[in-house]
Amino acid sequence: MNIVLQGVTVTNWSKDPLLKLNTTQRRKLDNVIVTSRRMTADSLKLLRDYRSKRVVKSVDAQMAKDYFGSGEYVKEALDKYFGITKASPTFDADLDAIIAKLATTDGGLQAPFAIVVGNIHDGDDIRDGIRDAFHEVAQGQFSAAIASLKFIRTGTEGWVHGGHALKRIHLNVNSLDSESDGKVARIIVHEATHKFAGTVDVAYKWDNLKHNAGGHANLINNADSYAWACRLMWKRKRNLPSGS
Numbered sequence: 070m071n072i073v074l075q076g077v078t079v080t081n082w083s084k085d086p087l088l089k090l091n092t093t094q095r096r097k098l099d100n101v102i103v104t105s106r107r108m109t110a111d112s113l114k115l116l117r118d119y120r121s122k123r124v125v126k127s128v129d130a131q132m133a134k135d136y137f138g139s140g141e142y143v144k145e146a147l148d149k150y151f152g153i154t155k156a157s158p159t160f161d162a163d164l165d166a167i168i169a170k171l172a173t174t175d176g177g178l179q180a181p182f183a184i185v186v187g188n189i190h191d192g193d194d195i196r197d198g199i200r201d202a203f204h205e206v207a208q209g210q211f212s213a214a215i216a217s218l219k220f221i222r223t224g225t226e227g228w229v230h231g232g233h234a235l236k237r238i239h240l241n242v243n244s245l246d247s248e249s250d251g252k253v254a255r256i257i258v259h260e261a262t263h264k265f266a267g268t269v270d271v272a273y274k275w276d277n278l279k280h281n282a283g284g285h286a287n288l289i290n291n292a293d294s295y296a297w298a299c300r301l302m303w304k305r306k307r308n309l310p311s312g313s
């Protein structure tokens with residue numbers, strides 16, 4: 070299979086030579102690609118507006134609010150998924166770093182790239198994932214290896230193989246059948262931050278990521294923080310219901 074949707078080349082995994090997307094799955098993936106691009110573009114716009122607001126506010130608070138609004142979606146997303154608030158002394162530097170990483174991700178996503186789809190429950194794919202993890206152990210990258218193994222255990226939605234030159238985005242085809250457009254787009258955004266902006270997996274949402282309850286360090290470089298924050302800002306900006 071080798072199809073092009075929205076300028077994105079979609080192939081199947083080498084272990085899945087018989088997999089072909091049906092009409093419904095193709096339409097879904099088409100929408101998901103469009104949605105993932107909206108998600109990063111919407112979020113980037115909100116974050117940049119909020120950054121401008123911070124600058125204007127130092128001169129004229131009322132003007133900043135009148136022109137840029139409250140910034141409430143940004144504040145909610147940063148607090149919830151990056152664990153940072155205005156009270157933090159490094160807030161502006163963190164905000165700049167997040168904007169820079171998201172800008173790189175958005176630039177990559179808006180251009181043509183490649184997605185590989187397949188069935189994660191195939192034994193070979195699980196073995197590949199474990200092999201990759203042991204490769205990481207051999208290179209002394211223990212936290213990366215643990216993250217890889219944890220991801221396999223908890224049911225992989227997608228991944229980017231960091232050791233592979235192409236760093237292609239892999240997507241579990243089951244996600245297309247079972248998840249909303251926004252949720253699959255969130256997976257694409259997660260993987261795109263690995264691919265284009267070099268993020269790592271510090272913590273997934275289920276690792277007490279919310280409000281950084283887990284006390285994680287360096288969430289500025291955490292893929293899932295970007296994925297969930299972008300979905301939240303996109304949802305709020307477009308006034309979409311929960312579950313979108």
Ligand SMILES: [Zn+2]
Pocket residue numbers: 259260263269270292293
């Ligand atoms: Zn990841």
